[in-house]
Amino acid sequence: MNVAIIGGGIGGMCAALSLLQRGVNVTVYEQANELKEVGAGLRVTPNASRILRRMGLGEILHQSAIQTTELLYYRWEDGRVLAQQVLGNSIEIKFGAPYYHIHRAALHQLISDAVPREHIKLDQKCVRIEPMGDALGVHFANGDVAQANVVIGADGIHSVVRKQLHGEDRPRFSGDVAYRGLIPATRLAEWTRAPTQKIWVGPNSHFVQTYAGPDYINFIALVPGVADRESWSREGSLSELAEKFHGWDERIHELLANTDRVMCWPLYDRDPLPQWTVGHVTLLGDAAHPMLPYLGQGAAQAIEDAALIGKCLAGVTPQEVPTALAVYERLRRTRTAHIQLGARSEGNIYHLPDGQEQRKRDAAFQEMTGANASRDEWLFAYDVLAEPQPQ
Ligand SMILES: Cc1cc2nc3c(=O)[nH]c(=O)nc-3n(C[C@H](O)[C@H](O)[C@H](O)COP(=O)(O)OP(=O)(O)OC[C@H]3O[C@@H](n4cnc5c(N)ncnc54)[C@H](O)[C@@H]3O)c2cc1C
Known part of the structure; x- marks a missing residue:
């Protein structure tokens, strides 16, 4: 099992750590050329x-x-x-x-410092994902292609992975x-x-x-x-x-x-997405549930996603991935949607x-x-x- 995480923000790095700690092989692909x-x-x-x-x-x-x-x-x-x-x-x-x-920056650093450097590839801007034999090919702007059995889009509010799965949505x-x-x-x-x-x-x-x-x-x-x-x-x-x-x-x-x-x-x-996962590809953090800051939960919800995706993918074979990702999504979608909508009303109460x-x-x-x-x-x-x- 190879997991590709697109995006090395707080969500992506935390997911990498969560998966590695459960024995799942993972690589983080981050578009920036340094972790700053x-x-x-x-x-x-x-x-x-x-x-x-x-x-x-x-x-x-x-x-x-x-x-x-x-x-x-x-x-x-x-x-x-x-x-x-x-x-x-x-x-x-x-x-x-x-x-x-x-x-x-300090929170990001303490999480990414715990992910061994060989699991992080910088300067890799994902542009699309395509089928590649039995697996998936992740294509990057520099022409590189990586093969993976699972792709996790942790690429933030302008997520390329989300756009590919669900089309352009309206902020x-x-x-x-x-x-x-x-x-x-x-x-x-x-x-x-x-x-x-x-x-x-x-x-x-x-x-x-x-x-x-x-x-x-x-x-x-x-x-x-x-x-x-x-x-x-x-x-x-x-x-x-x-x-x-x-x-x-x-x-x-x-x-x-x-x-x-x-x-x-x-x-x-964004309005809560009715579906995050398509087959072997899913979303995490702001890519899945961008929210207003009124409940102060952007990073916390990405961390919750990361913990659960590690648990769901632990010990799973490539054939079992769609079921594991469906469980992850089912357990995360209701809570994160509630928080996305709750953040909207919290602003109204304060104002x-x-x-x-x-x-x-x-x-x-x-x-x-x-x-x-x-x-x-x-x-x-x-x-x-x-x-x-x-x-
Ligand atoms: C610059 C910035 C500043 C922020 N400041 C605050 C703050 O001060 N307070 C606060 O509460 N929240 C802040 N947030 C939001 C908060 O960090 C997030 O809500 C939360 O941490 C969830 O993070 P995430 O990992 O899902 O997404 P993000 O933190 O957005 O991380 C996404 C990562 O994916 C990378 N990426 C994007 N597209 C691609 C691609 N195509 N290929 C490869 N990599 C890609 C990005 O470079 C980034 O490293 C900020 C976010 C950003 C991006």
């Missing part, structure tokens, strides 16, 4: 940290990440606390795994854009350095500040914007961003005043204009105070490997 990631802070919630621990990455994750102690919701204009949820050790006690924030613009910034922690006042996640919610927008590893403060601001090219790497205007938060809590402006540059990207997602609905929301937030993440129990308590395999 960009991006900003990600949250690693217990449903994902539990898996990374099982993969033997618990200690390195703990060293590279910040264990978040509290989740604080603030009112937009005066910064009044709306809710204060306890995380830290109580999350570990409740869910059996921790809640972290980490820089995307759905959310109406919002995300601005992301990183600020050296030493540049900022003490209040920013508490290992907490802070969320200011207000009319049409919200602003989140966290840590992205020990040295950087990370923020993401979600505001109404215009549809533009779907890209993670466009620079945005700091003054425009400050203008959008005119009249909001001064602490937001303190952060913006200490920021050198912001990245800005329009937020798109309520002041009024009756907003007061109801704030009252519900009050009830969360002191509790430990019960609102997110459905996300955090889930253990993908505990799912019974359908017959």
